[in-house]
Amino acid sequence: AQSVAQPEDQVNVAEGNPLTVKCTYSVSGNPYLFWYVQYPNRGLQFLLKYITGDNLVKGSYGFEAEFNKSQTSFHLKKPSALVSDSALYFCAVRRGGYQKVTFGTGTKLQVIP
Amino acid sequence: ETGVTQSPTHLIKTRGQQVTLRCSSQSGHNTVSWYQQALGQGPQFIFQYYREEENGRGNFPPRFSGLQFPNYSSELNVNALELDDSALYLCASSLGGASGTTDTQYFGPGTRLTVL
Numbered sequence: 001a002q003s004v005a006q007p008e009d010q011v012n013v014a015e016g017n018p019l020t021v022k023c024t025y026s027v028s029g030n031p032y033l034f035w036y037v038q039y040p041n042r043g044l045q046f047l048l049k050y051i052t053g054d055n056l057v058k059g060s061y062g063f064e065a066e067f068n069k070s071q072t073s074f075h076l077k078k079p080s081a082l083v084s085d086s087a088l089y090f091c092a093v094r095r096g097g098y099q100k101v102t103f104g105t106g107t108k109l110q111v112i113p
Numbered sequence: 114e115t116g117v118t119q120s121p122t123h124l125i126k127t128r129g130q131q132v133t134l135r136c137s138s139q140s141g142h143n144t145v146s147w148y149q150q151a152l153g154q155g156p157q158f159i160f161q162y163y164r165e166e167e168n169g170r171g172n173f174p175p176r177f178s179g180l181q182f183p184n185y186s187s188e189l190n191v192n193a194l195e196l197d198d199s200a201l202y203l204c205a206s207s208l209g210g211a212s213g214t215t216d217t218q219y220f221g222p223g224t225r226l227t228v229l
Binding site: 101 | 117119146148153154155156157158161163168169171203205209217218219220221222223225
């Protein structure tokens, strides 16, 4: 079985401050990890993924995520938040060699002007 | 935009009816996955189609079925609709293999299904 936990339903951050959205996962075998963002009434937009290699992954719109195998975490980060970053963020995991992608319940990011 | 399109955008059905949702995958992609996203929840994996064959399935009953066509577009069919089937249905396309690949899934905008 595989699972994803996003422990915070909502994260509030002031514009210009760094942001972190937390994600921990559970999967047997090698994890493929993903972050997606969803704006109201829209589908999911891909931000970044970790498959193998460097633990720090850089993605779209200035976002990055750090893979930590010992803590089974894949937190999303951005050095300076924008109001336009306000949206719903989903972490997802897939076991290597399998099709099923499991998503977390999402974290609402609110960037305050 | 991802190049993945879905139709219709919105749909209202009554309990017991049947519905067909459609998805056109991004050019060059051969794999389509379908997800159900209930209000306030993350997407739940329904199934995946690779080269016209079902290639993985989540915990959904058989009344959820699908097709993939030679051009890699796909349909999701739901029979005997229940109230709990009300959700946003998302399709995602990717360039995959029979056992999955590292490729990213790109999502369409979704179809909002309401069952009354």
